[in-house]
Amino acid sequence: MxxxxxxxxxxxxxxxxxxxxxxxxxxxxxxALGKPLAVDVYAPLSLPPFANSQMDGFAVRxxxxxxxxGQLWVAAPVPAGAAPxxxxxxxxxxxxxxxxIPDGADAVVPIEKATPNSFPDxxxxxxxxxxxxxxxxxxxxxxxxxxxxxxxxxxxxxxLGPAQLGLxxxxxxxxxxxxxxxxxxxxxxxxxxxEPGEELTAGKIYDSNGTLLEASMRQAGLxxxxxxxxxxxxxxxxxxxxxxxxxxxxPVDLIVTTGGVSKGAYEVVRQAMSGHAVDFLPVAMQPGxxxxxxxxxxxxxxxxxxxxxxxxxxxxxxLRPALSQVVGAxxxxxxxxxxxxxxxxxxxxxxxxxxxxxxGDGVLRMEGGAGxxxxxxxxxxxxxxQIPIGVTELAAGxxxxxxxx
Amino acid sequence: MxxxxxxxxxxxxxxxxxxxxxxxxxxxxxxALGKPLAVDVYAPLSLPPFANSQMDGFAVRxxxxxxxxGQLWVAAPVPAGAAPxxxxxxxxxxxxxxxxIPDGADAVVPIEKATPNSFPDxxxxxxxxxxxxxxxxxxxxxxxxxxxxxxxxxxxxxxLGPAQLGLxxxxxxxxxxxxxxxxxxxxxxxxxxxEPGEELTAGKIYDSNGTLLEASMRQAGLxxxxxxxxxxxxxxxxxxxxxxxxxxxxPVDLIVTTGGVSKGAYEVVRQAMSGHAVDFLPVAMQPGxxxxxxxxxxxxxxxxxxxxxxxxxxxxxxLRPALSQVVGAxxxxxxxxxxxxxxxxxxxxxxxxxxxxxxGDGVLRMEGGAGxxxxxxxxxxxxxxQIPIGVTELAAGxxxxxxxx
Numbered sequence: 001m002x003x004x005x006x007x008x009x010x011x012x013x014x015x016x017x018x019x020x021x022x023x024x025x026x027x028x029x030x031x032a033l034g035k036p037l038a039v040d041v042y043a044p045l046s047l048p049p050f051a052n053s054q055m056d057g058f059a060v061r062x063x064x065x066x067x068x069x070g071q072l073w074v075a076a077p078v079p080a081g082a083a084p085x086x087x088x089x090x091x092x093x094x095x096x097x098x099x100x101i102p103d104g105a106d107a108v109v110p111i112e113k114a115t116p117n118s119f120p121d122x123x124x125x126x127x128x129x130x131x132x133x134x135x136x137x138x139x140x141x142x143x144x145x146x147x148x149x150x151x152x153x154x155x156x157x158x159x160l161g162p163a164q165l166g167l168x169x170x171x172x173x174x175x176x177x178x179x180x181x182x183x184x185x186x187x188x189x190x191x192x193x194x195e196p197g198e199e200l201t202a203g204k205i206y207d208s209n210g211t212l213l214e215a216s217m218r219q220a221g222l223x224x225x226x227x228x229x230x231x232x233x234x235x236x237x238x239x240x241x242x243x244x245x246x247x248x249x250x251p252v253d254l255i256v257t258t259g260g261v262s263k264g265a266y267e268v269v270r271q272a273m274s275g276h277a278v279d280f281l282p283v284a285m286q287p288g289x290x291x292x293x294x295x296x297x298x299x300x301x302x303x304x305x306x307x308x309x310x311x312x313x314x315x316x317x318x319l320r321p322a323l324s325q326v327v328g329a330x331x332x333x334x335x336x337x338x339x340x341x342x343x344x345x346x347x348x349x350x351x352x353x354x355x356x357x358x359x360g361d362g363v364l365r366m367e368g369g370a371g372x373x374x375x376x377x378x379x380x381x382x383x384x385x386q387i388p389i390g391v392t393e394l395a396a397g398x399x400x401x402x403x404x405x
Numbered sequence: 406m407x408x409x410x411x412x413x414x415x416x417x418x419x420x421x422x423x424x425x426x427x428x429x430x431x432x433x434x435x436x437a438l439g440k441p442l443a444v445d446v447y448a449p450l451s452l453p454p455f456a457n458s459q460m461d462g463f464a465v466r467x468x469x470x471x472x473x474x475g476q477l478w479v480a481a482p483v484p485a486g487a488a489p490x491x492x493x494x495x496x497x498x499x500x501x502x503x504x505x506i507p508d509g510a511d512a513v514v515p516i517e518k519a520t521p522n523s524f525p526d527x528x529x530x531x532x533x534x535x536x537x538x539x540x541x542x543x544x545x546x547x548x549x550x551x552x553x554x555x556x557x558x559x560x561x562x563x564x565l566g567p568a569q570l571g572l573x574x575x576x577x578x579x580x581x582x583x584x585x586x587x588x589x590x591x592x593x594x595x596x597x598x599x600e601p602g603e604e605l606t607a608g609k610i611y612d613s614n615g616t617l618l619e620a621s622m623r624q625a626g627l628x629x630x631x632x633x634x635x636x637x638x639x640x641x642x643x644x645x646x647x648x649x650x651x652x653x654x655x656p657v658d659l660i661v662t663t664g665g666v667s668k669g670a671y672e673v674v675r676q677a678m679s680g681h682a683v684d685f686l687p688v689a690m691q692p693g694x695x696x697x698x699x700x701x702x703x704x705x706x707x708x709x710x711x712x713x714x715x716x717x718x719x720x721x722x723x724l725r726p727a728l729s730q731v732v733g734a735x736x737x738x739x740x741x742x743x744x745x746x747x748x749x750x751x752x753x754x755x756x757x758x759x760x761x762x763x764x765g766d767g768v769l770r771m772e773g774g775a776g777x778x779x780x781x782x783x784x785x786x787x788x789x790x791q792i793p794i795g796v797t798e799l800a801a802g803x804x805x806x807x808x809x810x
Contacts, residue, residue: 029601033620047781049610054776056669079637079671081597083607096669098597098711098778100608111668119670146773147781154784161810162624166617166713167784170610174602192486192503196434197579202488203505205454205575212571215438219567232484263516264461264501265524266484306503308571334739334809335765360740368551371459373503376452376552379559379572404739405566 002284004389005317005351011293013322015300019253022180029165034221035178036328037158043151043171046144051101053078054139058092058114058129059105062136074120074127078102092129094119101140108139157328182327183223185244185252186213189259189268190306191232208308208375209258216315217256220323220330225252232260234272241272245297255299256319259306262290269303278303284389286350287372288313307372313353316384316403333403338364338383340398346387355381358402381405407689409794410722410756416698418727420705424658427585434570439626440583441733442563448556448576451549456506458483459544463497463519463534464510467541479525479532483507497534499524506545513544562733587732588628590649590657591618594664594673595711596637613713613780614663621720622661625728625735630657637665639677646677650702660704661724664711667695674708683708689794691755692777693718712777718758721789721808738808743769743788745803751792760786763807786810 003011024038053059064072077094078084086103087093092114093102101108109131111117120127147153153171154164160176168176193207194200207229214224225244230237237257245251260269261280269292270280278294278301287310292303304314316333324332338358344366346352355367355378364385368377383402387394394400408416429443458464469477482499483489491508492498497519498507506513514536516522525532552558558576559569565581573581598612599605612634619629630649635642642662650656665674666685674697675685683699683706692715697708709719721738729737743763749771751757760772760783769790773782788807792799799805 029616030619030623033623043781045605048778049605050608054778056667077670079597080595081608081637094670096671097667098595098610141776141778145776146779153781162617162620163717163780163784163786163810165620166613166717167780169601169616170613170713170780172599172601172603172605172611174600190485190503192484194577195579196574196577198577200450200454200577203455203486205503206577208571208575211434211574212567214435215567215570218435218438232486262461262502265482265499266501308575312568312571334741336739336741371546371550373453373459373546374551375568375572375575376448376558379568381568405568 002282002289005283005285008283008291008293009318009321012302012318013325015293016254016322016326019182019300022182022253024177025180026175026177028175029168029173032160032165032176032178034329035160035181037154037156037160038177038179040152040156041154041168041173041176043147043149043153045172046149047146047170048141048143051143052098052141053095053101053108054097054141055108055110056097057095057108057110057139058131059087059095059101059108060092060131060134061087061089061104062107062134064090065131065133067133069130069132071128071130074124074129077119077122092131106136106140107134109134110139159329159331179327181221181223182253183225184217184254184256185225185227186210186217187227187230187237187240187255187257189230189232189237189257193229195229209306209311212308213256213258213311213315216312216320220320230268232266232268234268237268237272241296245299251299253299255296255301256304257292258304258311261292261303261305273301273303284350285313285317286347286352286370288317288353289350308375309355309372309378312378313384317353333405335401335403337399338362338402340394340396340400341365343394343396344387345393346391348392349389351389352387354385354387356383356385356402357381358383358404364400364402407687407694410688410690413688413696413698414723414726417707417723418730420698421659421727421731424587424705427587427658429582430585431580431582433580434573434578437565437570437581437583439734440565440586442559442561442565443582443584445557445561446559446573446578446581448552448554448558450577451554452551452575453546453548456548457503457546458500458506458513459502459546460513460515461502462500462513462515462544463536464492464500464506465497465512465514465536465539466492466494466509467512467539469495470536470538472538474535474537476533476535479529479534482524482527497536511541511545512539514539515544564734564736584732586626586628587658588630589622589659589661590630590632591615591622592632592635592642592645592660592662594635594637594642594662598634600634614711614716617713618661618663618716618720621717621725625725626732635673637671637673639673642673642677646701650704656704658704660701660706661709662697663709663716666697666708666710678708689755690718690722691752691757691775693722693758694755713780714760714777714783717783718789722758738810740806740808742804743767743807745799745801745805746770748801749792749799751797753797754794756794757792759790759792761788761790761807762786763788763809769805769807
């Protein structure tokens with residue numbers, strides 16, 4: 001009985017959770033972009049740090065103004081960045097957006113509601129302004145109204161994007177502690193596979209899995225160690241894997257291989273893992289059904305199938321969500337529904353993952369057929385189309401779940 | 406009459422389109438990740454490069470097999486990567502997934518449909534296999550069925566992600582020509598603004614705009630030159646801008662400033678741009694209404710407002726979409742609809758952009774109020790909520806458009 005997609009994803013998450021946690025590293029804010037925060041961060045100051053004006057206008061003492069408005073003397077102006085003198089009774093201080101509310105003032109009258117509706121020459125000492133009545137607190141951003149000093153600003157595990165780093169900066173923090181990225185060893189296998197740029201002889205194909213997966217893994221925040229292409233001799237593969245796991249001071253945290261996991265006569269990964277704690281099992285998914293999972297020299301091990309579309313689907317359906325769940329990065333893929341432009345069929349007993357393009361109107365067109373070798377079609381797609389187990393036919397116009405790439 | 410959001414976005418796109426195009430650069434595939442392709446790429450070979458098997462099974466000549474099945478001699482096996490001998494009449498060749506279909510063969514019988522359903526010892530010369538009748542082409546991936554040699558593989562301007570780079574690798578290409586990123590000068594302004602990590606005195610705030618925008622710009626593929634914080638003296642700002650535009654061999658391609666663009670008494674960017682070809686205008690948007698746009702020393706210039714939320718909204722609503730349109734990167738934000746968890750109001754005559762969190766069930770909760778200083782609330786949000794001009798009240802449960810961050 002093949003394992004379900006959800007069960008295999010959970011198994012991958014548990015495998016990653018069992019990996020030795022790497023340390024943390026303190027880095028300047030911009031270096032932390034896209035990385036998960038290592039520790040809870042508490043606000044070292046309140047935001048805003050002081051009550052300030054939300055408008056260009058006049059800071060006033062609301063109790064000075066009668067219900068039908070009143071006239072006030074104009075005090076010295078308060079520019080942003082200044083620490084103003086206290087506001088005396090009967091005065092209104094010209095104040096700029098973001099400038100500190102003077103002691104005594106409790107509200108701001110916007111400049112366009114004052115008469116005259118422009119600021120007097122700052123050198124005049126006898127200017128007056130007519131202002132309407134105003135409720136206490138009007139157009140005042142209170143100290144701590146965004147976050148109070150000492151409150152939790154960001155929780156450990158938060159993915160640090162522009163807004164989160166902007167918050168750290170607003171709190172005055174110039175550096176941040178992030179989790180060290182996981183280091184993954186990526187090995188593509190197969191006698192038929194040749195590095196791009198080399199000569200292609202009869203029967204050979206270029207390795208696209210290495211590039212496709214390294215790019216995916218980098219975008220997901222992993223440090224990728226490429227060990228090139230291993231041929232179909234299990235001894236070659238084992239020697240590579242031993243080198244990065246045992247005979248080193250810095251073993252990798254994860255091994256991912258491609259190819260050699262199905263039931264043919266020359267399955268190098270299955271053969272090499274014989275005697276190691278790696279299971280090879282069918283997952284009820286198409287493409288990407290045959291999967292290897294376990295540990296090699298105590299390092300978590302995933303064996304993906306050899307076709308490029310199967311590799312991408314294996315990464316997106318299993319490893320990437322497990323990283324989001326366990327490591328806190330990358331952000332999960334956005335899930336939405338889309339309407340099929342054309343009918344489709346799906347094999348019985350399998351969760352099928354097709355490639356498609358969702359247009360702005362939510363209509364989904366398939367890119368290529370089900371074949372797992374269709375990398376040109378894959379390159380046109382912007383979404384993975386999820387056709388659950390048990391669904392074998394869908395009419396045009398049906399709603400399906402898609403994961404946006 | 407304030408300018409509409411769409412009109413201002415178009416003005417920003419036109420401004421960028423008028424920038425001097427930077428050159429192209431040939432880089433290894435992985436360095437091209439997230440960058441736009443500079444030139445059309447045509448397939449130097451077909452994919453697949455040769456007809457190959459979609460299954461582990463037997464390559465056969467379909468005309469050799471009677472309608473009710475037949476017995477064939479077993480030929481030498483064809484592993485992936487080999488160039489097999491032609492298949493003689495009356496023979497079936499064990500073949501692995503991805504291996505080349507021998508000359509003469511035109512179909513594959515999967516191993517599980519053969520009798521016996523396993524491959525014989527490869528050293529035997531007298532083995533036979535019973536196979537069912539099969540239509541020509543069955544389980545054969547034809548040469549060029551994904552892409553034909555000479556066809557357009559990827560168009561200039563395509564954003565290069567894992568799948569696109571995987572396609573380039575499959576085509577044997579080890580390097581790719583990408584557009585040089587635009588170089589943007591980012592200057593935050595204000596007497597009240599202090600660098601994170603420095604001491605904060607009364608009335609001052611930490612600069613979050615610089616970090617927030619640099620992170621956003623980096624994610625969007627821009628090269629960012631930070632010129633620190635300029636105070637409220639127009640001469641200081643002008644001296645910075647001249648340094649990166651005139652007195653250099655490598656002028657920046659774009660200038661972005663923050664702050665100093667509204668109608669207060671100390672608007673440093675407005676003052677400094679007096680006499681330069683920069684307009685300051687209201688856009689009917691909240692926050693981020695006051696905007697500057699033009700050129701300074703012939704370099705495209707954008708003046709964003711000074712509050713951090715206004716900066717992010719200005720970037721996401723104007724600059725980022727313009728980059729997607731003109732440069733080809735980054736990918737546009739995903740747009741979806743969500744249902745309001747709570748009612749909300751929006752100012753008359755403005756397109757309001759609120760921050761919110763869309764949960765898996767499509768329900769949207771607001772993060773913080775409308776205030777443009779609420780950077781902690783912003784850091785919790787995963788979406789920008791778009792409330793069009795003319796909509797002033799929305800009930801709980803209403804559908805609204807959101808842009809996923």
